[in-house]
Amino acid sequence: MLNARLNSHFAVAAAALSIAAASQAEVITWNINAVIPANIDGLYINIATQTTGATGGTTAGWDINPYGATTLNFFASATSPNPASTYVRTQTTGGPSNLPAGFVVSSTGPFANSTTAVITSAGVGSNGWAVNSINYFGFRFNPGSTAGTVRYGFGALQVGATAAQRTLLFIKWEDTGGPITVGPDGPPPAYDPCASFNPVLASGANSVFVNVDTAQDLALSGCGTAAKANYYKYTAPYTGSYTFSTCSSGAATRLAVFDGCAAGSNQLACNDNACGSSSSLDVVLTSGQVVYVVAGGEGGSSLVSPLSIDVTAPPPPPNPNCASASALQFGDNAVDNAGITGDLTVRASPTTTSVVYKARWYRFTPTVTGLYTFSACGSVNDTKMAIASDCPAVGATFQSIAYNDDACACTSGCGTTTQSNFSSRLNGTNTGIPLTQDLVAGQSYLLVIGGYGSTTAAISANLVIDGPPQTPPCPGDFDSDGVRGGSDLTILLSNWGSAGADLDGDGVTGGSDLTILLSGWGACP
Numbered sequence: 001m002l003n004a005r006l007n008s009h010f011a012v013a014a015a016a017l018s019i020a021a022a023s024q025a026e027v028i029t030w031n032i033n034a035v036i037p038a039n040i041d042g043l044y045i046n047i048a049t050q051t052t053g054a055t056g057g058t059t060a061g062w063d064i065n066p067y068g069a070t071t072l073n074f075f076a077s078a079t080s081p082n083p084a085s086t087y088v089r090t091q092t093t094g095g096p097s098n099l100p101a102g103f104v105v106s107s108t109g110p111f112a113n114s115t116t117a118v119i120t121s122a123g124v125g126s127n128g129w130a131v132n133s134i135n136y137f138g139f140r141f142n143p144g145s146t147a148g149t150v151r152y153g154f155g156a157l158q159v160g161a162t163a164a165q166r167t168l169l170f171i172k173w174e175d176t177g178g179p180i181t182v183g184p185d186g187p188p189p190a191y192d193p194c195a196s197f198n199p200v201l202a203s204g205a206n207s208v209f210v211n212v213d214t215a216q217d218l219a220l221s222g223c224g225t226a227a228k229a230n231y232y233k234y235t236a237p238y239t240g241s242y243t244f245s246t247c248s249s250g251a252a253t254r255l256a257v258f259d260g261c262a263a264g265s266n267q268l269a270c271n272d273n274a275c276g277s278s279s280s281l282d283v284v285l286t287s288g289q290v291v292y293v294v295a296g297g298e299g300g301s302s303l304v305s306p307l308s309i310d311v312t313a314p315p316p317p318p319n320p321n322c323a324s325a326s327a328l329q330f331g332d333n334a335v336d337n338a339g340i341t342g343d344l345t346v347r348a349s350p351t352t353t354s355v356v357y358k359a360r361w362y363r364f365t366p367t368v369t370g371l372y373t374f375s376a377c378g379s380v381n382d383t384k385m386a387i388a389s390d391c392p393a394v395g396a397t398f399q400s401i402a403y404n405d406d407a408c409a410c411t412s413g414c415g416t417t418t419q420s421n422f423s424s425r426l427n428g429t430n431t432g433i434p435l436t437q438d439l440v441a442g443q444s445y446l447l448v449i450g451g452y453g454s455t456t457a458a459i460s461a462n463l464v465i466d467g468p469p470q471t472p473p474c475p476g477d478f479d480s481d482g483v484r485g486g487s488d489l490t491i492l493l494s495n496w497g498s499a500g501a502d503l504d505g506d507g508v509t510g511g512s513d514l515t516i517l518l519s520g521w522g523a524c525p
Contacts, residue, residue, distance in 0.1 A: 026175040035196055036157075038164035042067025047153070047171060048143035063141045064155070071117035072129070072163040076139070098128035098135040099182045105138035105152045106179035119163035132199075132209040132306035134158050134169070136182045141173075149177040156184070160199040161208050161306070167195075191215040193231035193292070194261040201234040201293055203313040205248070208232055210295075210305035218256075218296060223270035226254040226296025228303065231261050234293055236285035238394070240314025243282050244293050247275035249308035252301065255279035256294045265292070272298060315393065322391035325361040325446060327499035327507060328463065330470040335362065335376070336460035337450050344448055346386040346398040349433060353397055354405070356384045357457035359450035364465060365500040368480055369441040372467030374402075381459045382452035387435065387445055398448060402435035405452065439467070442478030442491030444500040474524035475503050476517035482524050484517060492517055 030050045036043045037054065043066055044059035045052050053059030056077075065075040074096055095115025099105070118129040129135050138154045153173025159166045174180040191214040192198075199208040210230050218229035236242060246253040256270035268291065274280040277298065285291060297303045321342070328335075337360040348354035364387075366372065376383050386400040439445060451457030476484045478491040478501060495501040495509045503513040 027180065028173055028175050030171045032168045032170055034168050036066050036166045036168055038166075039069050040067060042073075043168065045168070045171070047139075047141055047173060064139060066157065066166070066168070068117060068163065070121035070162075070164055072119040072159065072166060073117050074115050074137070076113040095127060096137045098125070098130065099138050099154060100128075101136070101183045103136075103138070103182045104179050105140075105154050105182065107140075107150070107152070109140075111140060117163070119159065121163060123162055129159075131159050131161055131163065131165075132207060138182065139173075143175075151175060151177060152180050154180060154182045158209070161206060165199055191230075193229075198230070199232055201232045201244075201309060201311055203237065203311050206232075206309045206311065207306045208309055210303045210307050212302040212305060215296075215302075217300075218294060220254060220256050220270045220294075221267050223254050223256065223272045224298065225300075226256065226294060227298065227300050229294050229296035230303075230307075231258075232293045232295065232309065233261070234291055234311065236287060236289045236291070236313070238314055238316050239285070239287045241282055241284050242314065243280060243310075243312040245275070245280035245310045245312070246278045246295060246308065247280055248310055249278060250276070251303055251307060252277035252298045253279045253303065253307075254296050254298050255281055257281065257283050258292045258294060261292045316396065317394055318391045319394055319396075321361040322446060325363040327502075328362045328364040328447065328465060330366070330465050330467070333362075333463040333465065334460075335360065335449055335463045337458065338460075340450070343454070344398055344450070346384075346388075346403055346448065347400040347433070348386075348403050348405075354384065354403070356386065356448055356450040357452070357454050358459075359448040362447045362449070362463075363444050363499065364439075364447055365444045365495065365498075366439045366441055366467065367470050367478065368468040369438055370468035371437075372435065372439050372465060374435070374447065375464045375466075376449060376461040377464075381457075383449060383459050383461060384452055385447065385449045387447045389443065389445055391446060398446075400433055401437060402433050404432040441480050442488070442495070442501060444495060444498060474520060476520055477524055484520050484522060484524065488517060 032052070034043060034052055041054055043052055044054070044056050044062040045064045046059055046061050047063045049061065051059060053062070056062055056065065063077050067073055067075065095112065095118055118127060119125045119131060123131050125131065135157050136154050137157065138152070140150050140152050142148060142150055151173045153171060155171040156169040157166055158169055172180065191211050201208070212228050215228040215230050218226045220226055244255060244257060246255055254270070254272045257268045258265040259268060269281045269283040271279040271281040293309065295303065295307060295309060337358045340358040340360050342359065344356045344359035345353050346356055374385065374387065376385060384405050386398055386403040388399050388401055390399060392398050449459065449461070449463070451459050474484065476488055478488045492501040492509060492513060498509055499507050501509040501513060503516045
């Protein structure tokens with residue numbers, strides 16, 4: 001009898017516990033830590049099956065889709081049995097908000113299924129969204145294949161220095177259809193110095209997110225310990241000396257540069273207190289070298305996010321094509337771009353640029369100051385041509401003092417007007433940049449000529465250079481002042497190693513040319 005009564009008591013208690021458990025909220029957590037690709041597809045997310053994909057077609061039943069190449073946008077599936085709209089908002093227009101901790105996501109909404117950018121390409125956020133911070137968004141969805149109880153949840157999305165740097169940290173939802181309160185998901189994930197979603201530094205000013213929760217202290221060689229050290233990847237565009245600085249932040253930092261992000265990487269440089277309590281260091285890097293700038297607090301104190309890190313890069317080196325430019329002579333010159341693969345952006349007007357395809361470089365050094373014309377009439381295929389007085393840096397725009405696309409200068413027999421010419425009048429047209437300035441005797445000028453289009457870039461032409469008669473009063477009188485003197489010597493030395501001041505006809509300005517100049521020093525006969 002006693003056993004029967006006990007069994008009955010336990011059965012009633014178990015049933016009561018079962019009813020209580022069924023009525024309690026069950027919060028499901030999905031720790032994702034997935035980078036959202038910076039493209040038009042972004043990341044498609046199926047909440048119920050905890051799967052993601054690069055396209056909606058490969059992620060059956062997807063619910064949420066954050067995306068954007070330079071901005072951060074959201075889209076949500078309205079396909080049945082999902083609700084007609086998905087995202088929770090704290091206002092009536094403008095898309096999802098960055099929800100504060102403690103906000104309750106529930107049926108009160110409002111909701112929407114698509115938005116404009118919550119963070120623009122300029123880093124400007126709307127509805128509370130911000131770069132260099134963790135943002136929370138709310139949602140509702142139906143986890144089943146048929147219409148049923150709608151679930152409510154929220155997600156945490158870490159955004160870096162730009163809208164294109166974003167990582168979906170986790171998603172939580174309440175599985176009984178009740179409300180859910182926004183907040184951190186227990187212990188945050190461990191900090192990974194090599195994570196692809198960590199902010200990346202660029203040359204110039206940077207405002208970067210700082211992980212102050214799980215980043216670890218790092219002992220630096222010779223600079224103390226960097227508290228809560230964060231790693232920022234940087235790729236050197238050129239070879240030279242670089243400066244990394246937190247001086248503009250005013251923060252008490254310790255700064256270092258490592259050759260890698262993994263444990264055991266080599267420390268290349270470090271600094272503490274170069275500018276007050278902030279840091280600045282110099283390090284020599286080679287073109288394309290990848291380093292990691294490590295920033296942490298000093299005295300055991302972590303940094304405040306965001307942190308300003310300035311990167312001063314060396315000036316870019318000159319374009320190597322300048323040094324290898326072939327010499328042009330006054331009069332006729334056979335030119336082509338056979339074997340050339342590189343294109344060049346040139347200044348085509350005071351406000352526009354143009355691309356010369358498969359651009360070949362030439363150099364012309366006048367022996368008499370005056371106004372010159374350059375004509376490539378009768379060329380094979382459509383040409384573009386530009387001339388400049390200075391060698392551009394690698395990747396920089398060729399600063400044309402004259403540019404032309406279509407202005408044949410011939411009076412007859414041109415065939416088409418797609419050949420190039422520049423003079424003071426551009427053959428009566430006003431396209432491009434006319435050559436209205438005198439070319440200075442002894443100064444080398446760079447001329448590039450190539451094709452109009454990428455698929456029809458092969459050209460060949462007779463380039464005719466015309467201008468003042470090229471008979472200087474005497475060899476070595478480069479400035480045509482009737483005296484071989486100091487200014488002529490300066491011109492010769494500035495062209496050393498090139499054809500710019502060649503007097504002996506060997507194509508190179510060198511010792512024998514200097515001898516010719518000095519032997520005739522003084523007034524010309």
